[in-house]
Amino acid sequence: MMAASIAANAKEIENQAVTLNNCGVEFAQEGNFEDALDCFLEAQCLVPDDPSIRKNIQICLEALDDD
Structure with a gap:
């Protein structure tokens, strides 16, 4: 039972x-x-x-750095 709960x-x-x-992704597509x-x-x-997720973070950081 506990294993099922953990899963x-x-x-x-x-x-x-x-x-x-x-x-x-939706926010990024809007430029936010x-x-x-x-x-x-x-x-x-x-x-x-x-x-x-790591890649999306990198993309955002690069976009924010360009601002």
């Missing part, structure tokens, strides 16, 4: 990270890189080893 929690965390990443970065950083806290 369900892990899946929920992953789903939250995907949602945050998707929100970040500050809010996008906030979403990506929150997502990274949930799944720190996700390469796509």
Whole structure:
């Protein structure tokens, strides 16, 4: 029972990270890189080893640096 609960929690965390990443992508597409970065950083806290989130953070930082 406990293993199933842990697996369900892990899946929920992953789903939250995907949602945050998707929100970040939408913000970035609108040119709102500050809010996008906030979403990506929150997502990274949930799944720190996700390469796509790391890449999105890098893109935002570069865009903000260009401003």
